[in-house]
Amino acid sequence: MSDPLIQLRGVCKRYGSGAAELMALKDIALDIAAGEFVAIMGPSGSGKSTAMNILGCLDTPSSGQYLFKGAHVEALTRDQRARLRRRYLGFVFQGFNLLARTSAQENVELPLLYRGDAAATRSKAAARALASVGLGGWERHTPAELSGGQQQRVAIARAIVTEPAVVLADEPTGNLDTRRSHEIMGLLLALNRDHGITVLMVTHENDMAAYAHRLVTFVDGRLAHDVANAHPTTSAPAEPANAALA
Ligand SMILES: Nc1ncnc2c1ncn2[C@@H]1O[C@H](COP(=O)(O)OP(=O)(O)OP(=O)(O)O)[C@@H](O)[C@H]1O
Numbered sequence: 001m002s003d004p005l006i007q008l009r010g011v012c013k014r015y016g017s018g019a020a021e022l023m024a025l026k027d028i029a030l031d032i033a034a035g036e037f038v039a040i041m042g043p044s045g046s047g048k049s050t051a052m053n054i055l056g057c058l059d060t061p062s063s064g065q066y067l068f069k070g071a072h073v074e075a076l077t078r079d080q081r082a083r084l085r086r087r088y089l090g091f092v093f094q095g096f097n098l099l100a101r102t103s104a105q106e107n108v109e110l111p112l113l114y115r116g117d118a119a120a121t122r123s124k125a126a127a128r129a130l131a132s133v134g135l136g137g138w139e140r141h142t143p144a145e146l147s148g149g150q151q152q153r154v155a156i157a158r159a160i161v162t163e164p165a166v167v168l169a170d171e172p173t174g175n176l177d178t179r180r181s182h183e184i185m186g187l188l189l190a191l192n193r194d195h196g197i198t199v200l201m202v203t204h205e206n207d208m209a210a211y212a213h214r215l216v217t218f219v220d221g222r223l224a225h226d227v228a229n230a231h232p233t234t235s236a237p238a239e240p241a242n243a244a245l246a
């Protein structure tokens with residue numbers, strides 16, 4: 001067995017101090033292998049987003065260790081963490097987090113701009129990423145001209161345009177209706193199955209968690225359950241016959 005891609009060892013996260021101190025994460029141990037599709041569940045305030053921010057190298061543990069490909073993330077400088085993030089990680093958020101008044105194409109090109117890619121490279125890669133999420137032909141549209149489901153597709157294109165090893169999605173379907181949610185899950189599933197991308201997804205919905213191969217549950221800052229999903233959903237439901245009327 002090769003080393004896990006991701007390892008949390010005794011990770012704690014403390015917010016505030018004194019009477020206001022709050023332990024958002026308590027002694028978290030978690031190994032994730034390359035190619036896994038993990039759903040993270042648990043009540044509001046249980047520490048899911050705090051864990052995702054640490055896993056996404058956006059924040060650091062108060063104590064404990066985070067190893068990514070065997071490297072100690074907690075010992076990296078802010079710049080080194082940013083570099084790791086740009087090279088290996090893609091993010092999808094509940095609120096899409098697209099730049100308004102900026103075309104889908106330019107939104108998707110942004111991570112490549114940060115990386116210093118040339119204009120022609122950016123343009124080609126972004127167009128390809130948009131096509132892969134079913135948005136070929138929508139490149140010039142701004143977020144305001146797109147539905148919520150389409151905006152989240154743009155966000156997924158932006159997350160994958162750098163060909164990341166891991167996509168971290170914090171409640172990616174939280175703002176979408178059931179049909180759009182399943183469409184987004186179909187895309188995440190394809191990234192995992194067809195491209196070998198490791199997917200870590202926070203969700204409150206059992207129907208969406210059912211796509212994952214592993215279910216991790218946080219309760220009150222602790223990792224309470226970690227179970228395999230023996231029968232994951234393997235395809236998003238087809239469009240209902242009367243979709244045109246929906
Ligand atoms: N920046 C912060 N400063 C202080 N406390 C915080 C901060 N971020 C989170 N917390 C607290 O840490 C705990 C865990 O929050 P977290 O956002 O990780 O929960 P969550 O499981 O993602 O919840 P939700 O399902 O509502 O998104 C909560 O009690 C929250 O109030």
Ligand SMILES: [Mg+2]
Nearest residue numbers: 048049050170
């Ligand atoms: Mg959260």
